[in-house]
Amino acid sequence: MDKRVKFDFEIDFTNGGGIQGQDFRLDIDGNDISDKELADYIVNDMRLLMVREVRILNKEIITEEHKRDLSNSPDYIDLSHVIHDGLITYKGLPAPIICDYLSREASRERYAPGTEFQIGKIEMVTNTGTYMDCPFHRYEDGKDLSEMPLESFTDLEGIVIRADYRKGLAVNADFFRGRELRNRAVLVHTGWDENWATEKYYDNHPFLTEDAAVYLRDAEVKLVGIDSHNIDDTRDNSRPVHSTLLRAEILIAEHLCNLGSVPDEGFTLTAIPPKFKGAGTFPVRAFAKVR
Secondary structure, X not given: OOEEEEEEEEEEEOOOOEEEEEEEEEEEOOOOOOHHHHHHHHHHHOOOOXXXXXXXXXXXXXXXXXXXXXXXXXXXXXXXXXXXXXXXOOOOOOOOEEEEEXXXXXXXXXXXXXXXXXEXXXXXXXXXXXXXXXXXXXOOOOOOOOOOOHHHOOOEEEEEEEOOHHHOOEEOHHHHOOOOOOOOEEEEEOXXXXXXXXXXXXXXXXXXXXXXXXXXXXXXXXXXXXOOOOOOOOOOOOOHHHHHHHHOOOEEEEOOOOHHHOOOOOEEEEEEOOOOOOOOEEEOEEEEEEO
């Protein structure tokens, strides 16, 4: 059933003055909305500037027909696997160690009574979880993570190519013909992520063929991602897809997930790694923003 929130508010401004509102009603997507979300919505929707404090008063969730269409609000779909202590992403590479450097209990000796912190320690190889490859991963003279511009990772217009692994593991150039690819993030949905964290995930996985990589390079795509163990066929060691795409400074995202929830088009991809010098690969929090 449609839910709305009824509330009063008071807003103070940093340059003095304020505004108030009584018995406002707002459509919500779901059964509840926090005071913080509601305050942010008011400020953004009214395009207010120099806001110092927003107070939400007398909030009440009511059942009432929506007055406007909420379908145009963007949805965010997480495309990243959770990285946890002991996770094996790639056989032969060590699992991450995630632990306390300073535990909350130990921190109590350093801070005032009632104050405690946790400082974590992570030890891992860069090819862990859902990660991004940039040219330095393959080529010594290629750009590393610190040298790739932000626009390479952010708000990329996306397209999903469906290539069900049950119908064959090799994804060749034919899957991409007749599609609008230029300047886009091309995400290959095979469904292989359903095998994540199982023995089946590591072997006989779906992959792109060399002719697919050449086709995507010539189409001048921005990024190619796959929800599989590797974008190359790992039954040999030649890695033509990595070689072709990374030489052309086309980024590669591997071990994506949830691509089945992303529409074929009408979304943007963001997947940003930290700004490391001397590293060609690192985990990302990848997500699709669906309009």
